Amino acid sequence: MLKRIFSSLLFLFFILSCNSQKSVVTDENASAISENTKVSNHTNPKLVVGIVVDQMRYDYLTRFYNKYGDGGFKRMIKEGFNCRNNHFNYVPTYTGPGHASVYTGTTPKYHGIIGNNWYDKEQKTMVYCAQDDTVSSVGTTDDAGQMSPNRMKTTSFTDENRLFTQMQGKTIGISLKDRGAILPAGHTANAAYWFHGRDEGVWISSTFYMNSLPQWVSDFNASEKAASYFKVWDTYYDISSYTESGPDENTFEGGFRGKEKATFPYDLAQLKDENRGFDILKATPYGNSLTTDFAIEAIKGEQLGQDSITDVLAVSYSATDYVGHNFGVSSKEIEDTYIRLDKDLERFFEFLDTEVGEGQYTVFLTADHGAVEVPAFLQSMKIPSGYLDNSETRTRFTDYLNRKFKSSDFIENISNDQIFLNRRYIDSLGLHINQVQESIVNELISYKHVEKVFSAHTMTTTNFTTGIESLLQNGYNQKRSGDIILVADPAYISYGKTGSTHGSGLNYDTHVPLLFFGKGITHGETYQKTVIPDIAPTISALLGISFPNAATGQPLGFVIDKN
DSSP: OHHHHHHHHHHHHHHHHHHHHHHHHHHHHHHHHHHHHHHHHHHSOSEEEEEEETTOOTHHHHHTGGGSOTTTHHHHHHHSEEETTEEOOSSOOOHHHHHHHHHHSSOHHHHOOOSSEEEETTTTEEEETTBOTTSOEESOSSGGGOBOSTTOOSOOHHHHHHHHTTTOSOEEEEESSHHHHHHHHOSSOSEEEEEETBTTOEEEEETTTOSSOOHHHHHHHHTTTTGGGOSEEOOSSOGGGOTTSOOSSOSSOOOOTTOSSSOSOEEHHHHGGGTTBGGGGGGSTHHHHHHHHHHHHHHHHHTTTOSSSOEEEEEEEOHHHHHHHHHOTTOHHHHHHHHHHHHHHHHHHHHHIIIIITTSEEEEEEESOOOOOOHHHHHHTTOSOEEOOHHHHHHHHHHHHHHHHSOOTTEEEEETTEEEEOHHHHHHTTOOHHHHHHHHHHHHTTSTTEEEEEEHHHHHHOOOOSHHHHHHHHTOOTTTSOSEEEEEOTTEESSOSSSOOOOSSSHHHHBOOEEEEETTBOOEEEOSOEEGGGHHHHHHHHHTOOOOTTOOSOOOGGGBOOO
16 A cells, blocks of 8 residues: 555656656757757858859869969868869750759759740740840830849749748849849849940849839949940950960950950950940950949948848859850950959958958859850861851751651741741641651751750650750750750850850860858868759758759758858
8 A cells, every 4th residue: 555655656756857857948948949049040141142153164263273363263262162073964054044043953944944045835936034024124215124033933042031031131133144133033032133235334123123223223323333444455464474275366266346356455445336335345354343343332232241131142243254255265365354353253252251241151153054165276176076057957957847748837946956846737737746756856866966866755754864865854844945956066066166155065064163152161172073953952051941942952061061
């Protein structure tokens, strides 16, 4: 009996003890949770700056390394994390898809930006990736402001940060190109600004974001800062020291109208009238300097990074692309452009140190695609390369269609290395779409300098995990892409005989830098393969926010400081 009473008392004591302990632990947990919340909020960067350098091959980091100062690219490498084997994992490698993929964490297969322009199968016309006829220009009477992210189907990490912070964290997108500002900023951005050149030279936006420009933008436009760059472009250092690039005078460069040779120096004030006025600045390193000037004013004007709620500034440097297209990968102009961009980055980082606080912001830097060496130059080096004869191909292909199907009318469009068929017309002829596709594939694969050809049926019924086939599939959007996809031989392009271009799934187009730097980033480097869609999940993980809704990339845990 006593034993039973003693057991009951012991059990009662145990329950009371547990309840008391539970109460104490709960209080401690509440305190810890509160403290952890404070720490979490405190450790998030005040500002995330995403930098996309348009057409930056990875080897521009290494080739020009000794010409860079300590405060730009080198600072990011020495203090941050360098992903040396970073690639695009889809085709096509163009500006629109590139910017969308960096910020959405996925590929054109899901975000829907399959090119800069593409054929709309429903509207039966070409459309532009940022085109939006339902909005109006802000800052100009020209239609250059009729733009928005309406064609991008998914969210970006900038959208997710806005949602996570209940729209308190700001997002601003800036680029010389409208698509370079709009797509990174996402659907919920406070603003996106792009440069309208010609005879105006002003930064503009659209009614998707606002009805009138903020005062700081109007003040910047009125300052004539853009006009101040109408000066002589000469090499930053003595041109004889530019041993990382080819001779200044050669046959592989385009140059500017009004100047007989594509050689330094370039008097921009003298050349501007024959080169679309302010637009000439886009094809010089001063376009990047102007972008930096405007980005600095945006941080001040919008008070970005001034509280504990993370803001995002998306900056795209577009001048590098214009210079590359004009002068080519191995030109002294491209070398000088990157030397000067390095100086702009140093100036920008020094401003961030002062304005936001050193160690209080996070930066990533990557590119939207790379570029091929000028094929004419490669040919002079006896490397297989060349230019596609599209006119001859079209003639031969039309003859084939007329012989095989007694009609060529079911070809609606040929663009972006894709063929779009009129399916209704094919059906009216009593033909099966899959059979027509495969017949065309078998025809085109026999053409000179056509490396591979795939049908839409193959893209949607076969799962590719390696090679160019996998990249094509990641870039293939079933609703928007064509019926036939063509792949040219390596270094064979549809382009002029001077300057560089891009768009393929080869290493010269896919291998681009990926640098992380600043708050929450560890120091190091890796040769492990990373892909462009990994960027958005990595930043999302750093901020503790939801991944973009269709993200397919993985967070790169090894770049995040665990301390």
